[in-house]
Amino acid sequence: MGLEEKQRQFNAAMELYSTRSGYKRFGVLVSFANVSLQAWLVWCTMSLPIGIAGELTALLVAWLLADFVNGLVHLYMDHNDHYDSFCGPLIANFHLHHKLPRYGQKSLPVVYFIESGSKVWLVPCLALLAVAAEFFGLHPVLFHTLVYAGILSSVAEVSHYLCHNSISPAVVFLGNCRILLSKRHHAIHHMQDNVNYAFLNGVTDPVINLIAARFPRGYKQNTDLHYATYSGETGSHQ
Numbered sequence: 001m002g003l004e005e006k007q008r009q010f011n012a013a014m015e016l017y018s019t020r021s022g023y024k025r026f027g028v029l030v031s032f033a034n035v036s037l038q039a040w041l042v043w044c045t046m047s048l049p050i051g052i053a054g055e056l057t058a059l060l061v062a063w064l065l066a067d068f069v070n071g072l073v074h075l076y077m078d079h080n081d082h083y084d085s086f087c088g089p090l091i092a093n094f095h096l097h098h099k100l101p102r103y104g105q106k107s108l109p110v111v112y113f114i115e116s117g118s119k120v121w122l123v124p125c126l127a128l129l130a131v132a133a134e135f136f137g138l139h140p141v142l143f144h145t146l147v148y149a150g151i152l153s154s155v156a157e158v159s160h161y162l163c164h165n166s167i168s169p170a171v172v173f174l175g176n177c178r179i180l181l182s183k184r185h186h187a188i189h190h191m192q193d194n195v196n197y198a199f200l201n202g203v204t205d206p207v208i209n210l211i212a213a214r215f216p217r218g219y220k221q222n223t224d225l226h227y228a229t230y231s232g233e234t235g236s237h238q
Contacts, residue, residue: 003225009083010092010226017089018232026090027117034116034154037126041147044133048140058141062148064204069149070156071198071208073121078197078219081226092227094118098190098219099227103161115157126150156200160186163199178203194218 017023050058078098080091106114116122129146132138138146162171163181175182178201185205189196194212198205 006081006083006226007229009081009088010095011230011232013083013088013092014096014227014230014232017093020089023089023093027114029117030120030123031113031115031117033123034119034126035113037123037130038147038151038154041126041130041133041150044130045144045147048143050140050144054141054144058144058148062145062152063201065145065149066152066156067198067200067202068204068208070153070200071204072211073119074197074199075208075212075215078223079215079217081223083226090118090120095223095227096230098224099230103165105165106161108158108161111158111161112154115161116154118157119153122150122153152200156181159201160199193220 077091077094080094082088083092085091103111129143129150133143159180162168163175163183163186171180172183174180175185181199181202185196185202186199194215194217195209196202196205197208197212
């Protein structure tokens with residue numbers, strides 16, 4: 001399909017996103033579902049103590065797992081150009097994070113909630129985890145790890161926000177320690193092509209980059225071109 005047709009599809013999808021309030025309401029619903037399930041699962045972990053060593057292990061594994069999984073989702077979405085599908089307006093809106101990488105200023109709790117609305121995939125994952133814990137008796141350390149990974153998937157959005165919007169010494173320090181996302185590391189994603197998709201801390205990017213190499217077109221010569229003629233709203237980052 002030609003570039004002009006993809007640009008037409010993109011503009012049509014964004015017109016739907018901008019004029020039909022249902023898409024934005026859907027994002028709020030997804031945010032509410034994710035945050036509610038996260039709170040419930042944290043409550044469930046309180047009845048399954050695993051000790052300090054278990055907690056540290058669960059947090060470390062969850063930090064790596066969340067970075068990797070969210071990076072893979074980012075990789076998939078940056079190459080997704082199905083603008084004429086039912087989810088097309090959401091896909092098109094997602095691509096605008098390359099057009100305007102800086103977010104509008106918001107408090108961190110608001111960022112956590114609002115940006116959790118882009119994680120449609122996380123809702124069934126958290127719901128299945130709640131069901132599995134109830135009926136299949138997951139090992140407590142595994143359960144804690146998966147719960148923390150689910151929460152850190154939303155924290156990744158906050159980390160990404162801080163990477164783009166904050167010059168706080170504390171944020172820079174945490175980025176340099178690779179606890180949060182480093183500005184220098186993430187800048188490569190925007191300056192180069194098809195690399196550094198992870199956005200919690202970027203530690204798993206070497207593995208994700210190997211997977212991304214299987215998509216040789218990248219996004220700069222593909223989906224980044226699709227919004228070239230778009231001049232409307234700039235999406236959820238406003």
